[in-house]
Each structure stands twice: as structure tokens, then as C-alpha cells.
Amino acid sequence: MSMIIRNIQIISPGSPLHGATEIGIYQQTFVDPTELTNAAEIDGKFGWLVPGLIDLRINLREPGLEHKGTIASETRAAVAGGVTSVVATPITDPVVDSPADVRLVLERAKESGYCRVFPTAMLSQSGAGNHLSEMAALIDAGCVALAQGNRPFSSRKIELNALKYAQSLGIRVILDSESRDFAEGCAHAGQIGTGLGLSLNSPLSETLGLVADLELVDATGVSAHFSRITTGASVARIREAKAKGLQITCDVTLAHLLYSERALADLDPNFHLERPLRTEDDRLALIAGVSDGTIDLIVSDHSPHETGAKLAPFPETERGMSLVEGAIQLLLQLDQKGELGFEQSISAMTVKAAQVANQPQLGSVQHGHLADCVLFDPNGSTVFDAIHWSSAGTNSPLFGQTLPGRVIGCWIDGQCVTT
Amino acid sequence: MHGPAALQLTPDGRLKHLLTTEGLPKSLITELLDTAETFLSSQGQPVKKVPLLRGRTVVNLFFENSTRTRTTFDIAAHRLSADVVTLDIRTSSASKGETLFDTLKNLEAMQADLFVVRHSAGGAPFFIADRVTPDIAVINAGDGTHAHPTQALLDLMTIRKYKGDPANLSVAIVGDLKHSRVARSLVHGLRSMGCPDIRAIAPGTLLPIDLEHLGVHTFHQIDDGLSDVDVVVLLRLQKERMSNALLPSEREFFNLYGMTESRLRRAKDDAIVMHPGPINRGVEIANEVADGPQAVILDQVTNGIAIRMAVMAMTLSTQQGRHS
Numbered sequence: 001m002s003m004i005i006r007n008i009q010i011i012s013p014g015s016p017l018h019g020a021t022e023i024g025i026y027q028q029t030f031v032d033p034t035e036l037t038n039a040a041e042i043d044g045k046f047g048w049l050v051p052g053l054i055d056l057r058i059n060l061r062e063p064g065l066e067h068k069g070t071i072a073s074e075t076r077a078a079v080a081g082g083v084t085s086v087v088a089t090p091i092t093d094p095v096v097d098s099p100a101d102v103r104l105v106l107e108r109a110k111e112s113g114y115c116r117v118f119p120t121a122m123l124s125q126s127g128a129g130n131h132l133s134e135m136a137a138l139i140d141a142g143c144v145a146l147a148q149g150n151r152p153f154s155s156r157k158i159e160l161n162a163l164k165y166a167q168s169l170g171i172r173v174i175l176d177s178e179s180r181d182f183a184e185g186c187a188h189a190g191q192i193g194t195g196l197g198l199s200l201n202s203p204l205s206e207t208l209g210l211v212a213d214l215e216l217v218d219a220t221g222v223s224a225h226f227s228r229i230t231t232g233a234s235v236a237r238i239r240e241a242k243a244k245g246l247q248i249t250c251d252v253t254l255a256h257l258l259y260s261e262r263a264l265a266d267l268d269p270n271f272h273l274e275r276p277l278r279t280e281d282d283r284l285a286l287i288a289g290v291s292d293g294t295i296d297l298i299v300s301d302h303s304p305h306e307t308g309a310k311l312a313p314f315p316e317t318e319r320g321m322s323l324v325e326g327a328i329q330l331l332l333q334l335d336q337k338g339e340l341g342f343e344q345s346i347s348a349m350t351v352k353a354a355q356v357a358n359q360p361q362l363g364s365v366q367h368g369h370l371a372d373c374v375l376f377d378p379n380g381s382t383v384f385d386a387i388h389w390s391s392a393g394t395n396s397p398l399f400g401q402t403l404p405g406r407v408i409g410c411w412i413d414g415q416c417v418t419t
Numbered sequence: 420m421h422g423p424a425a426l427q428l429t430p431d432g433r434l435k436h437l438l439t440t441e442g443l444p445k446s447l448i449t450e451l452l453d454t455a456e457t458f459l460s461s462q463g464q465p466v467k468k469v470p471l472l473r474g475r476t477v478v479n480l481f482f483e484n485s486t487r488t489r490t491t492f493d494i495a496a497h498r499l500s501a502d503v504v505t506l507d508i509r510t511s512s513a514s515k516g517e518t519l520f521d522t523l524k525n526l527e528a529m530q531a532d533l534f535v536v537r538h539s540a541g542g543a544p545f546f547i548a549d550r551v552t553p554d555i556a557v558i559n560a561g562d563g564t565h566a567h568p569t570q571a572l573l574d575l576m577t578i579r580k581y582k583g584d585p586a587n588l589s590v591a592i593v594g595d596l597k598h599s600r601v602a603r604s605l606v607h608g609l610r611s612m613g614c615p616d617i618r619a620i621a622p623g624t625l626l627p628i629d630l631e632h633l634g635v636h637t638f639h640q641i642d643d644g645l646s647d648v649d650v651v652v653l654l655r656l657q658k659e660r661m662s663n664a665l666l667p668s669e670r671e672f673f674n675l676y677g678m679t680e681s682r683l684r685r686a687k688d689d690a691i692v693m694h695p696g697p698i699n700r701g702v703e704i705a706n707e708v709a710d711g712p713q714a715v716i717l718d719q720v721t722n723g724i725a726i727r728m729a730v731m732a733m734t735l736s737t738q739q740g741r742h743s
């Protein structure tokens with residue numbers, strides 16, 4: 001099938017078509033509209049056409065945690081937020097650590113998913129941090145990278161071995177840098193958390209973890225992606241390491257770009273996250289980091305929960321926020337607040353994410369690339385209420401809100417997937 | 420949404436719940452202290468009971484150990500003629516897997532009027548106050564390291580009785596401020612009352628990081644910190660501070676920060692010594708000070724009953740006002 005979308009503004013940083021006003025789609029790929037005959041025409045009504053967003057960190061909860069979310073519910077939520085590809089964390093129950101698990105995720109995604117699903121698996125067996133997983137087999141089964149998630153290695157020695165082994169096979173690793181000694185605590189060790197008498201997480205936990213991990217990456221030469229950095233100190237360390245020539249990338253979560261520790265003042269458990277919200281200075285440093293390219297990617301770190309998981313006093317609730325559903329709208333909001341330009345944030349969720357996920361055919365609207373795109377009306381608005389909510393988790397500050405921008409349609413492989 | 424400080428007041432500024440002393444206006448604190456003093460005078464009478472809360476049900480919800488706080492709340496409710504039910508939750512439903520939310524809904528269905536809540540998680544009384552039906556009042560009897568507002572109020576009452584208006588006083592708090600809900604609530608209360616000089620005396624490992632922000636002056640040397648103060652508040656030192664490597668030993672703490680007669684001479688001659696209890700003799704306080712003329716520790720206990728009566732009476736009268 002073929003079609004032409006006219007009256008649009010293409011926003012695809014780095015693409016020769018950036019700024020163009022029409023695009024053709026033939027079968028699965030973007031093509032020059034002049035090459036098409038008898039194509040269906042879509043009037044874009046002067047909306048923005050953006051490459052489908054790629055979210056490098058999402059918890060799909062399947063297998064084993066279906067009471068929190070399923071591949072069907074969470075990929076549907078992703079599409080609502082303009083996300084057409086997700087990289088799933090291996091943090092399920094059990095964790096993804098065998099080729100059979102990877103195939104299960106891929107099969108479930110094929111049966112019930114609304115968008116592309118790229119699995120990752122654990123670097124260590126059972127995620128316990130003691131024995132290396134069968135890395136080659138996991139990559140063969142379809143993983144785009146290996147990670148350790150929120151599970152620490154049992155020692156730096158085991159971590160060193162895992163990184164060395166991954167390097168020798170050319171596998172990219174995703175690291176959550178944190179020093180276990182300091183990692184407890186449900187709030188940033190700052191004024192707000194202290195004042196509320198919450199258990200505290202020192203920013204030193206991240207700095208010490210990151211410094212050690214950077215040394216191990218430097219020593220092994222492994223291709224590493226640092227996920228969920230939260231502090232200005234981490235931005236500075238990554239910047240230094242990149243200047244030194246280390247081949248690394250990193251990401252920040254949407255929540256850490258949007259909120260600071262101040263969000264905890266009302267003890268809303270939705271702001272109880274695995275990585276605590278830091279100071280306003282940290283938030284601004286993270287935004288500056290995305291602006292100057294130190295931070296490569298923005299991720300949703302989408303973590304849906306059942307209602308009961310958040311129905312308790314703040315410290316006793318489970319961690320995480322359901323956020324992917326408003327991804328593209330939140331990027332527009334950051335732009336409208338004058339904090340982070342839309343092109344920069346889109347770049348961090350499309351073309352750069354495609355590089356880290358090793359998907360050169362995705363993340364850019366250009367001729368010959370796979371036709372994954374979002375038609376987005378920046379003048380519209382989106383209501384996030386019970387009627388329109390897709391994620392199984394309503395643990396979200398978005399729930400009950402209206403945000404600027406509206407997804408008119410999402411296409412994957414040239415097929416409209418918007419429900 | 421709204422934090423604990425906002426949730427405890429009605430839109431017209433009356434006390435609906437007591438969750439924290441943070442942001443509690445001076446006028447309300449003064450009203451509570453005045454009310455408590457009238458109850459205190461009735462305590463000297465042969466008949467200690469007043470019929471203010473006859474027919475009302477007070478439920479003590481203690482999710483954490485407590486002897487004296489629970490006892491004083493018990494006594495306070497009985498003296499107001501309320502029906503009192505005390506639930507030691509650690510040994511009841513929570514151990515059967517019932518969530519706090521479900522426990523709450525069950526108690527609500529039993530038509531209680533007031534919950535007195537102690538919980539190890541900071542913010543737990545706020546969680547309850549935010550979700551109970553509007554005609555139930557909630558009093559925080561201590562939550563994690565967050566707040567212990569009735570203790571702060573009884574401390575303010577004791578200070579006012581012996582030393583007058585806190586707006587003219589220097590107050591030093593000595594010991595483990597970092598883990599102390601008592602200290603945090605007292606600092607907020609003193610600030611509301613306009614106290615111009617609040618000092619914290621402790622080693623760096625026992626000081627929280629937000630004190631400067633609250634206008635508290637910190638001292639590591641006790642002799643500097645005690646200089647010319649009117650009020651000395653000592654805090655209880657928990658054994659686990661040693662096992663967590665925050666301090667080397669009780670002996671070293673006493674040598675550096677223990678309140679002895681000679682140290683107390685750094686304070687004003689008529690300074691009072693307070694302690695929320697239970698005291699560790701030879702750790703925070705020397706025998707001669709604990710039993711000396713400047714200690715007002717047992718008076719604090721008596722005031723605690725009057726303050727808890729005042730808080731119960733005031734929150735329940737606010738709730739009653741909503742229905743009339």
C-alpha cells in the first residue's frame with residue numbers, strides 16, 4: 001500500500017527531510033512522494049510529523065507481574081505517548097536471563113503488542129550478580145543489550161568479568177550506577193526528605209557507583225550505556241569521561257527532567273521512584289546535559305503498578321511511576337516552559353536512541369528508512385483520564401491532567417497503529 | 420494535593436487534625452497551651468474527669484512500641500470521658516497481612532471519632548488523615564523520624580510555664596537530632612512561637628542536614644552551644660546508633676555531650692533541663708542533673724496529659740463544628 005501525508009512539518013533532527021512538508025510511505029518505508037502514483041492522501045493539517053519515539057527503558061511487567069501491567073497494556077500506553085519502539089528491562093518475575101525468556105517476550109509482543117518491543121536480558125544468571133549469563137545466546141535470541149537493572153553485582157570483581165566478557169562479544173551493556181552502601185532511602189538526602197522524616201538516599205550513592213563503573217568501562221573497553229543518572233555531579237562525570245574519549249552514552253528519565261525533590265512535599269507516593277528526585281539544581285543540570293549532548297537519551301522508566309502498591313504511607317509504597325503514556329506531550333511541555341527545545345528532546349528519543357538500540361533503520365524520517373512516525377498536533381491537547389488511560393498502572397501524576405499536544409496518529413512499518 | 424501542614428487545618432484555619440507542628444500558627448499553639456493549662460488546673464482537683472467527650476470514641480492505633488505516650492493519651496481520653504479503644508496493631512491485623520488502608524476502613528466502619536496514630540513510617544498519620552471520612556480526627560503520636568507534635572507542644576507548655584514567652588529565649592537541643600521526631604517538631608514549634616535563638620549540639624553524625632535552613636545554629640562543642648541558654652533539651656540516645664557506627668560508645672558520648680553539673684553552669688543560672696524520656700542516666704544526663712533542681716522532666720509528663728486533652732478536645736470540636 002502507498003500513501004502521502006501532506007501539510008505537515010517534519011521534525012526529524014539530522015535527517016535531510018527535516019523541515020519538509022510532505023512524506024510518502026510505500027509498504028514499510030518512507031519514500032519520496034513524487035515516486036508514488038495512486039497513493040492515498042492524508043491531510044496532516046499542519047501538524048508535526050516526528051519519527052516514532054524510541055524508549056530505551058520501560059518495564060512491561062510480563063512475564064510474572066501481569067497484575068501490574070502486560071505487554072499489551074503497556075505497549076498500548078506507549079503508542080498513546082507517541083512511542084513506537086520500546087526497549088524492555090529484564091526486571092520481570094522471574095527476570096529475563098535465558099534465551100527461552102527472550103523468545104517468550106518476543107512472542108508475547110508479536111501476539112499482543114501495539115509497538116515494537118526490543119528485549120534486554122540480565123548480565124548475570126537470575127540477576128543475582130554471581131554468575132555470568134549466557135550472553136551470546138541471549139543476543140542470538142534477540143536482545144539488543146544486556147543489563148543488570150536495579151540488581152547489583154555481588155562484587156566489583158564479578159562486574160569486571162561481566163563487562164570484559166560482554167566486550168569480547170561486542171555486546172552493549174546498560175548500567176545502573178549506584179553504590180550499594182548508600183543506596184537505601186526513599187528520598188533524596190536534602191531538605192524536603194529530611195523535613196518529612198523519610199529515609200534518605202545520598203547523591204554520593206550515585207557518584208561513587210558511577211565513578212567505579214566508569215573505571216571498569218575504561219579498563220575493559222566495553223560499550224556501555226549509563227541509565228538513569230539523576231545528579232549534576234553525574235552529568236559532570238559523564239562529560240569528563242566523554243571528553244577523555246570513553247565510548248559511552250547515558251540517559252535521564254522524563255521524571256527527573258520534570259520534577260525535583262519538591263514534588264515529595266505532599267507525600268504523593270507516585271513520586272516514590274527507584275532513583276529519588278534530586279534538587280532543583282540537579283534537575284536544571286540534567287536539562288543542560290541534554291541540551292549540550294552530554295546526556296544522549298531521554299527514557300520514560302515507565303513502571304506501572306497495581307493500585308494497592310501505592311496505597312500506603314509513602315515509604316512503604318512500591319517504587320516507580322507510569323509515565324510513557326504522556327511521553328511526547330511531556331516533551332512539548334518542556335519546550336513550552338522554555339526549558340528544553342522540542343528538537344533536542346525529540347533527538348534524544350529518536351535518532352540517538354536508535355543508535356544506542358542499534359536500530360539504524362529507525363528513529364529518522366528519511367527515504368528508505370522504516371516508516372515509524374507520529375503525527376502530532378502541537379496546538380491540541382490530551383486529557384489523561386480513566387476513559388482514555390491505557391496503562392494498567394494509574395500510578396502517575398499525569399492521571400487526571402490535561403497536557404498540551406495531541407497524537408493524531410502513529411504508524412509502524414507504514415501501518416497505522418493508533419487505537 | 421496538600422502536605423501534612425495544610426491538611427491539618429480547615430480552610431478557616433481551625434485545627435482539624437494534628438499531624439505536625441510545621442506551619443502551625445502561633446495563635447493556634449497559644450490557644451492549645453492555654454486550653455491545656457485550664458485542664459492542668461482541673462487535674463489538681465479531687466475530680467479529675469470532665470465530660471467534654473462523653474459518648475465519643477477514641478481509638479489508639481499504635482503500630483510501633485510506646486509506653487508513656489500511649490499511656491498519657493489513654494489517660495487524657497479517659498479524663499475527657501471518652502470511650503477509649505487501644506489497638507496494638509503489631510500483634511493484631513497487620514501481622515495477618517491486612518494493609519494499613521484496610522485496617523483503617525474497618526475501624527472507620529466501627530464509627531470511631533478520633534484516631535491517635537503512632538507508626539514507624541514517616542507520613543503514615545498523613546496517609547490516614549488524607550483518607551478517613553471527614554468526621555474523624557487524626558492525631559499524630561509520632562511517625563518515623565518525621566514528627567511528634569504533642570511532645571513538642573508539651574515541651575512548649577513547660578518552657579512557657581518556667582521561662583515565659585519563647586520569643587525572648589535561647590533554647591539548646593543536645594544529642595541525636597538526626598533521628599529525633601521530637602527535636603524536629605520542637606524546632607518547628609519554637610519557630611512558630613518566635614524563638615530567636617535555637618541551637619543544636621551534636622557531632623556531625625547525629626545532625627540532620629536541614630537545620631541551617633530552619634534557622635538553627637549548630638555546635639559540635641557543647642560548652643560553646645550551652646553558653647547563656649535559658650532552656651536545655653536533652654534527647655534520648657538509642658543503642659542502635661552505636662551499631663550503625665554513628666558513635667563509638669555511650670561512654671564517649673557522655674564524655675563529650677552528657678549533661679553534668681559543671682557543663683550546666685555554662686547555661687544561665689536559672690536554666691531548665693528537659694528530656695522527653697525515658698532518660699538514660701550516665702549517657703545523656705548525669706544523676707545529679709536528673710535529680711537536681713533545674714530538671715523539669717517529670718513536670719513534662721504531667722503537662723503531656725493536659726496537652727493531649729487539649730488537642731483531643733480542640734480537634735473533635737472542629738469536627739463537631741462541621742456537622743452543626
